Amino acid sequence: EVQLVESGGGLVQPGGSLRLSCAGSGFTFSGYWMSWVRRAPGKGLEWVANINQDGSKKYHVDSVKGRFTISRDNAKNSLYLQMNSLRAEDTAFYYCARSRVAFDYLSPGQFDYWGQGSLVTVSS
Amino acid sequence: DIVVTQSPLSLPVTPGEPAAISCRSSQSLLHRNGHNYLDWYVQKPGQSPQLLIYFGSNRASGVPDRFSGSGSGTDFTLKISRVEAEDVGVYYCMQALQTPQGLTFGGGTKVEIK
Numbered sequence: 001e002v003q004l005v006e007s008g009g010g011l012v013q014p015g016g017s018l019r020l021s022c023a024g025s026g027f028t029f030s031g032y033w034m035s036w037v038r039r040a041p042g043k044g045l046e047w048v049a050n051i052n053q054d055g056s057k058k059y060h061v062d063s064v065k066g067r068f069t070i071s072r073d074n075a076k077n078s079l080y081l082q083m084n085s086l087r088a089e090d091t092a093f094y095y096c097a098r099s100r101v102a103f104d105y106l107s108p109g110q111f112d113y114w115g116q117g118s119l120v121t122v123s124s
Numbered sequence: 125d126i127v128v129t130q131s132p133l134s135l136p137v138t139p140g141e142p143a144a145i146s147c148r149s150s151q152s153l154l155h156r157n158g159h160n161y162l163d164w165y166v167q168k169p170g171q172s173p174q175l176l177i178y179f180g181s182n183r184a185s186g187v188p189d190r191f192s193g194s195g196s197g198t199d200f201t202l203k204i205s206r207v208e209a210e211d212v213g214v215y216y217c218m219q220a221l222q223t224p225q226g227l228t229f230g231g232g233t234k235v236e237i238k
Contacts, residue, residue, distance in 0.1 A: 035227070037173070044232035045165070045173060045216050059226040062125075095172055100184075106155070109163050109220025109227055112184060114172040 002026040002113045004096050009118030016086050020118055022079040022096030030054070030074035031102035035111060036081050038092035048094070049081065050108050064090075086122045093117040126151045126219050130230035136238045137207040145233045147200040147217035153180070154197050161220040164193055164202045168213035177202065178220075204235075212236055 008020040020036070035050040049060040049070035058070050069082045079096050095117045100110035127150040137143045153161045160180035167173040175184040177193035180200055190205040204211060217230040 044214070045167065045229045047218070047227040047229060050226065059222065059224065061226055100175070100178065106157070107220065108222045109161065109218060110175060110178040111163070111165070111173070112175050114174070117172060
């Protein structure tokens, strides 16, 4: 059974840092694009970042560039999001998501499995 | 940047009746490989989002056949042939062409029962 389990969320002060983790199981983790998607309170879904199968390509939404970094460790079947210089507007549930097809280098979307979400609250 | 616009914002529906959501992209999502890189998702209350449609018109595994996607290029539609009470939630389209600016969700359409 495919599972994605996020961890690392919590309450942090503005300007602080957090590292989210997403542990994958039940599939060949190294074969898939992986993404982070967030949903802020009262807002819609926002794609945050993604990374290709071997970690050689990484993309981030403009609002987090220079502050957040996506990475992965295929040996540990894990995805990460390092979040620095956090702002109140980063408060959201953060989901990791897997793209549908293994070894498909053209299709970074098609998120067929999602984690349960990890809440990040940025507040003083 | 590719901008994705959904309408309507809110959609009250009667069970058993059809429903349709529109999604428009500021740039064509038709790749030279013939696929439209447009996904549809729903986030039901208290749940993580789930994939409904990919490549504009392909139903994801396990999705009931009352859901269908159509369109090409910049204009897409998600249709529910007969709405059921369990279909309430927020529906999103997402352009899935990888650009340096990444992927983009539409603003969402809240489907609720009248």
